[in-house]
Structure formats: structure tokens, C-alpha cells
Amino acid sequence: MSLQNRRIVLAERPSGMVDEQTTRLETEQVPFSDLKDGQALVKVGYLSIDPTIRTWMDDVPGYLPPIQLGEVIRSGGVGEIVESRTDAYRPGQLVFGMTGWQEYVVIDGSESAMQVLPEGVSPTAAIGILGVTGMTAYFGLIDVGGVKEGDVVIVSGAAGATGSTVGQIAKIKGAKKVVGIAGGAEKCGYIVDELGFDEAIDYKSDNVARRLREACPDGIDLYFDNVGGSILNDCLANLAMRGRVVLCGAISTYNSDEPPPGPSNYLNLLLQRGRMEGFIILDYLDRFPEAQLEMAGWIAEGKIKSSEHIVDGLENAPDALNLLFTGGNTGKVIVKL
Amino acid sequence: MSLQNRRIVLAERPSGMVDEQTTRLETEQVPFSDLKDGQALVKVGYLSIDPTIRTWMDDVPGYLPPIQLGEVIRSGGVGEIVESRTDAYRPGQLVFGMTGWQEYVVIDGSESAMQVLPEGVSPTAAIGILGVTGMTAYFGLIDVGGVKEGDVVIVSGAAGATGSTVGQIAKIKGAKKVVGIAGGAEKCGYIVDELGFDEAIDYKSDNVARRLREACPDGIDLYFDNVGGSILNDCLANLAMRGRVVLCGAISTYNSDEPPPGPSNYLNLLLQRGRMEGFIILDYLDRFPEAQLEMAGWIAEGKIKSSEHIVDGLENAPDALNLLFTGGNTGKVIVKL
Structure with a gap:
């Protein structure tokens, strides 16, 4: 048979x-x-x-x-x-x-x-939320990014599976302001109205660099990067003192045959005593159970959608x-x- | 008067x-x-x-x-x-x-x-060695870079005031291999023969990317960057797992009117779970005395020239x-x- x-x-x-x-x-x-x-x-x-x-x-x-x-x-x-x-x-x-x-x-x-x-x-x-996607948001934001109360947090790909979770966890962890970068009015409305982000930047119609300066006049404490490219560069330009950049992905570059241009504002890491760090979620497999438990609790309480x-x-x-x-x-x- | x-x-x-x-x-x-x-x-x-x-x-x-x-x-x-x-x-x-x-x-x-x-x-x-220059080498390598025994360490501007000190402290701290990048045979000879670097790469005549792969077949654990530009990019390409890049300066770019190109290999920080971090030595002023004492001891013992x-x-x-x-x-x- x-x-x-x-x-x-x-x-x-x-x-x-x-x-x-x-x-x-x-x-x-x-x-x-x-x-x-x-x-x-x-x-x-x-x-x-x-x-x-x-x-x-x-x-x-x-x-x-x-x-x-x-x-x-x-x-x-x-x-x-x-x-x-x-x-x-x-x-x-x-x-x-x-x-x-x-x-x-x-x-x-x-x-x-x-x-x-x-x-x-x-x-x-x-x-999804209890699998690699949610775990990527959890460990990237908490472990790699060291999110803490009072942080101004930016996340790109904010209406995506990982980004939308990052923003919500940041709010749970006491971030002062969470701004999502997404493409189009519908997604921007979704992350603010449905998910509780404080603000949204529409990279398809807004001047991202200028909107970042407006939204974060004191700079960005933590940028969770899903996209790479010019948005990463704009966030580096607006980094706060001791700001952290979590490299999760670079979706804007994956379909390109050329090596993507590097972030020319990387030297702001020096001026601002900043840190840019990458991670791969597979390294955290043995810690999934604790995180899944916490995540399941947030879902049950309605804090994470x-x-x-x-x-x-x-x-x-x-x-x-x-x-x-x-x-x-x-x-x-x-x-x- | x-x-x-x-x-x-x-x-x-x-x-x-x-x-x-x-x-x-x-x-x-x-x-x-x-x-x-x-x-x-x-x-x-x-x-x-x-x-x-x-x-x-x-x-x-x-x-x-x-x-x-x-x-x-x-x-x-x-x-x-x-x-x-x-x-x-x-x-x-x-x-x-x-x-x-x-x-x-x-x-x-x-x-x-x-x-x-x-x-x-x-x-x-x-x-010099007991002032901002030496302290930059000390805190950049030890505090920011977290140099540890067995590390493969690369330093650029290696015949310069800071770079030459970085390489020597790395040896003292038990680095497995210390490779300096400098310009010209004379400087390369100086850092190996006089200062005890394990190897030198002459960026003026060598293919830096290839020589880095040859000198560090298992990758770079710690790169202390004084120069920025293509050398930073080459080091990022050859980063070892959990490699660290210390941003101290970008001397190759300071005289340029154009914003320097960013390091296009930055995504290797993600693949290798790496970290790139900047610092400003002024933040360490209150810790100079302890470091100056240790440095003075190394000088007295002939370990640092x-x-x-x-x-x-x-x-x-x-x-x-x-x-x-x-x-x-x-x-x-x-x-x-």
C-alpha cells in the first residue's frame, strides 16, 4: 500500500x-x-x-x-x-x-x-504566536534588546507576525512609547487601533526619517529591525544614548541579487554608545517552554492579540x-x- | 604685564x-x-x-x-x-x-x-599610553569588547597609538591570536617584531578580505575598529559565532564629504549572533585611575611598549x-x- x-x-x-x-x-x-x-x-x-x-x-x-x-x-x-x-x-x-x-x-x-x-x-x-514567530518577538525584544520600562521602542514590519507581537510585548514591559512602521493606512490603523501601538509610521507614504524625529524627539531606545535597508539607517540616525538595535531580519533585501547597501549611519552607534546585535531564534529552543507559558498567559488576559x-x-x-x-x-x- | x-x-x-x-x-x-x-x-x-x-x-x-x-x-x-x-x-x-x-x-x-x-x-x-589614548584601548577592548582568553582578535590602525596598545593588551589577556592591520611593510614589521602581534596584514598591498580568511580560518572573535570603511566590512564578513565589533573610530571616513558607505555585511551580525557596539572614552573618566595603575604595571614589566x-x-x-x-x-x- x-x-x-x-x-x-x-x-x-x-x-x-x-x-x-x-x-x-x-x-x-x-x-x-x-x-x-x-x-x-x-x-x-x-x-x-x-x-x-x-x-x-x-x-x-x-x-x-x-x-x-x-x-x-x-x-x-x-x-x-x-x-x-x-x-x-x-x-x-x-x-x-x-x-x-x-x-x-x-x-x-x-x-x-x-x-x-x-x-x-x-x-x-x-x-505562530506560541511558535517560532512569537518566540522570536519574545527573546529578541527581552533578551537581546533588553527592553525596559520607559523605553521608546520602534519596530518595523509592525503589522507582520513578529513585529505585531514585539510591539505588544513592549507595551506589557512598560515601554513609554511604541511606534510601528508598516506599509499602508490599513496596517497602520490596525496596529494602533487593534493592537495598542502608540503611533504608526506608513513607510509607503510618510518620510520615515522625519516622522521618526517627530515621534521620538528624545531618540530611540530600542529598534527591533525586521526589514533592514533605509529604515534601519533612519533609525540609527535617531538613536538615543545607549540605544539598542536588534537585528531580526532584513526582509527588504532578501529578494535582491545585489548585496544590500550597509547602514551608513552606523557610526551613530559610536556617538550614542549604542549596540547593534543579531540573534537566531534556534539558539533559544530550550527556553521556549518558559516563554510560551508567559505568552499563553498574556493571550488569556487579552494583552496579546x-x-x-x-x-x-x-x-x-x-x-x-x-x-x-x-x-x-x-x-x-x-x-x- | x-x-x-x-x-x-x-x-x-x-x-x-x-x-x-x-x-x-x-x-x-x-x-x-x-x-x-x-x-x-x-x-x-x-x-x-x-x-x-x-x-x-x-x-x-x-x-x-x-x-x-x-x-x-x-x-x-x-x-x-x-x-x-x-x-x-x-x-x-x-x-x-x-x-x-x-x-x-x-x-x-x-x-x-x-x-x-x-x-x-x-x-x-x-x-598617550596613560592618557585618553591608552585608556581608549583598555576600556574599549576589555569593557566594550569583553576580550577573553582564546579570542582571535583583529585590530585596525594597528601601528597607531590606540591600535598598538589594543593588540598588546589582547596578548596580555590571553588572546589566542592577535592580528594587526596597518599600512606598509615598516609598520607591519613593527607591530610583529617589536610589539608581539602574531600577524600583520598590510592593507596597502594585501587583499585584506582574503588575508583575514587565511589568518582567521575559524573567524574573528573580536574586531577593534579604528578605521571603518572596507576593512570593517571585511571583518564583519569573517566574524566568528558571537563575534564582537568594537567601534572606536572610522579614520578612513573623517575627511570625506560624502556620508561613508555603510558596512553591507552587517547582516552577518545576525547569522553569527554578533554584536557591534560603540563607545566614547569620556564615559570612563572615573575609572581611569584603576586602569592607569594596571597599565603602569604592564609598562614596568615590559609587557606594553x-x-x-x-x-x-x-x-x-x-x-x-x-x-x-x-x-x-x-x-x-x-x-x-
Whole structure:
């Protein structure tokens, strides 16, 4: 007996957005009888669509190896155990981890390849607010950025999954002012009206540098950078004394073939005794449980809201990824299989 | 009774190097009878020539206000008290502080405008290895950079006053390898043969990026940046996991009218979980005594060597400043009046 696994592989390395040239939908047979002792078969239900996936498609060194041509696109996801030959999993359990862009994946129980969803956590929360996305906001802001009471906090990509969470945690932690940078009036309205940001800057219509000076006359204590490019540079120009810049991503540059221009205002780090620091959330895996507990509490109290942008169908995963770069999403982008 | 004070003022804001257009030698009368209660008159003996002086000449915000047109060029220096109407100083004492490029300066004892040289400290050491220059190396490397045993340390401007000290302290602190970047075979020979650096890279003739990869196959744990520009960018590209970049200066950019290009490899801070941090030595003034004591001990033990590049005559101070940018000096540039 066997079943069909539809999967999306990397066909060509993209230059810019992914498209039908650069990704290929394939179908392979998965023979059930091939399942070895210690393995389990997962039927994937949801894919976590994150900007970092795009960086894995380039043939450049990164924090994980590049995806090879012909390989399934690497991706987080949630699925259900449909067959198990290991004590680690039993059929019917929901699990999350690296599924790839495909309908089925064989996992190895002995390596704890995937984690069982805790009681009460929805599949989409497991890859969103309580998953890597939310944890990125939590540890980036608190651990790397050292957010503290009275801080003036700026976050870019503010209507995105990570950015929207960063702003809300900053308010919980006592930030004096939280300003989000997002594209378009709708997103700007959303983060202020729905999420409680103090102000929004619309990078598509505002002069970001000038608006930053207006919104933060005493400078920026903490900038959480999801986008890179000119916005990073503008924030560096307006850094407060001992200001911190948390480098989480550089979504404005991931589709560029050219190396992005560096932030020419970096020397303001010297004048302001500032610090710019990067992090990779994978380093914090062992501390997820404590953070997830706290985050779940905030959600229960209504202090943190999250929104999800659900795209239907595996075949639409490439388009879903592109949404992150066109700014077509508000909140976490998830593909429902 | 009065005496003549020769002084150099800022005549025009320089574009590039300073010259006879941008600075002006003036003579003023200093009436002794003008000395008020609480004041003292200092005869300046030595000027500390530092890259940061050039930054004060530009009309841009900095950690100190720009020098105004017609004002004496701001500068550290050492002098002797020649008359005093305060208990804080007595004639014959040597003092150091901000003298400016001039022969005489009136100081205010009540504000401790200048410090009396400790016993046994030479005038040139007070503005060099035991002064702001040496302290910059000490606190930048130890406090900001957090140098530790086993580190691979890179320092640029390595034959300069600060850089040469950074490399030697790194060795004392147990760095596994210390590599200096300097211009020309003579300076490269000096830092390896005389100062004990493990290797030197000649930025004038070597491919810096390639030599960094060769010299640091496991990456750079700590880069002490005095120069900015392409060398900073090359070091960022070769950062080790959790590598630190200490921003001390950007001498390659101070004479440029254009904003310097930013370091396009800054995103490696994210991949490597790195940190780039700036500092200003003025923040450490209250901790100078402890550091000076330790530094004096290292000098006495022969573990730290320093060299001085003495230029004669106040009128040559502008040329002395330019030496820092042409790389015409080895060690601390001092003007002897």
C-alpha cells in the first residue's frame, strides 16, 4: 500500500520573488511499508510561511545550509501522526517542527524530530504566536534588546507576525512609547487601533526619517529591525544614548541579487554608545517552554492579540511566501493543506 | 604685564585634510592681571593629536559640540602652571586636560578643569599610553569588547597609538591570536617584531578580505575598529559565532564629504549572533585611575611598549593631524611646543 505525496521542490535558485520557474510541484509515491522501526509518518496540515525561507533558497552560507536544487522547500509546519513505529508518537497526535512544503513527511522519533503539541494549543498558534514567530518577538525584544520600562521602542514590519507581537510585548514591559512602521493606512490603523501601538509610521507614504524625529524627539531606545535597508539607517540616525538595535531580519533585501547597501549611519552607534546585535531564534529552543507559558498567559488576559493570514492549498505556498515581500499580509502567513 | 599667546583657530570648515585655508595662526595678548580668583594660567608644553579632533571641525552633531569658526582648535594637552590664584594648583605643577592648540590657557581650578600629573608620569605618557589614548584601548577592548582568553582578535590602525596598545593588551589577556592591520611593510614589521602581534596584514598591498580568511580560518572573535570603511566590512564578513565589533573610530571616513558607505555585511551580525557596539572614552573618566595603575604595571614589566611621534612647533599642529590620515605616523602623535 502506498499514498501520493505532493511536494514543492526548489527547481532553480530565484532571483527576486519565487515563481513557477524556481519552484516545482512534484508527486511521489510514499510506500507505507517503507516505514522503519523508530519512524512515524506525519500528514501535514499547516505550513509556517516565514521570510527566512527565502534566504535558504540562495546559495550563500547562512545559519542553516542552503536548500539544494531538487530538495523539498524547508519550512516549519504542523501535522498529524498517521502511522507510527516508535513509542515517541502515536497516531492522532498533532506535532510541529520542520515539515517542508509537502503533504507527508517521515520523521524519526528517536531524534525528537518533531514536538507534540501541548494541550490546548491550536495548530496555527503552534507555528505562530506560541511558535517560532512569537518566540522570536519574545527573546529578541527581552533578551537581546533588553527592553525596559520607559523605553521608546520602534519596530518595523509592525503589522507582520513578529513585529505585531514585539510591539505588544513592549507595551506589557512598560515601554513609554511604541511606534510601528508598516506599509499602508490599513496596517497602520490596525496596529494602533487593534493592537495598542502608540503611533504608526506608513513607510509607503510618510518620510520615515522625519516622522521618526517627530515621534521620538528624545531618540530611540530600542529598534527591533525586521526589514533592514533605509529604515534601519533612519533609525540609527535617531538613536538615543545607549540605544539598542536588534537585528531580526532584513526582509527588504532578501529578494535582491545585489548585496544590500550597509547602514551608513552606523557610526551613530559610536556617538550614542549604542549596540547593534543579531540573534537566531534556534539558539533559544530550550527556553521556549518558559516563554510560551508567559505568552499563553498574556493571550488569556487579552494583552496579546495575533492575527493569521491563511492561504489555502500547498500549490499556493510560493505565492504565500511572496506576500511577505509585497506586504500583502497582516499577521502570520500560514498555508492550510 | 602681559604675554603673547599664539594659538591656532578654525578659519573655515575643512573638506578633507586641514590646511592653511582652514586653520589660522593668531597671536593674542594675555594680560596677567586678568587672572581672576580661582583661576590659573597654564603654559602648554605638549598637544595630543587625535583623529577625533578632525570630527569636531565638521558642523555635525557629535559627542561634543563642533568647534565654532574663530575658536581655538579643541585638543588635549599637557602644560605647566605658571601662575595660580587657586589652591587647586601651584606654579610648577604639570597638568593635563583640554588645552587647545595654543601656548597658554587659563583654567578654572574650581571645576578641576585639568588634572595634576601623578608622580612619575611623563608629560607625553599622560596624553598617550596613560592618557585618553591608552585608556581608549583598555576600556574599549576589555569593557566594550569583553576580550577573553582564546579570542582571535583583529585590530585596525594597528601601528597607531590606540591600535598598538589594543593588540598588546589582547596578548596580555590571553588572546589566542592577535592580528594587526596597518599600512606598509615598516609598520607591519613593527607591530610583529617589536610589539608581539602574531600577524600583520598590510592593507596597502594585501587583499585584506582574503588575508583575514587565511589568518582567521575559524573567524574573528573580536574586531577593534579604528578605521571603518572596507576593512570593517571585511571583518564583519569573517566574524566568528558571537563575534564582537568594537567601534572606536572610522579614520578612513573623517575627511570625506560624502556620508561613508555603510558596512553591507552587517547582516552577518545576525547569522553569527554578533554584536557591534560603540563607545566614547569620556564615559570612563572615573575609572581611569584603576586602569592607569594596571597599565603602569604592564609598562614596568615590559609587557606594553609605546612609541611617540613628536612633531615640533605649534605651527605644525595641522600637519601633525594630517599625519593620522595619511598614515605618516607610528604610535602617538604629539606636538611639542
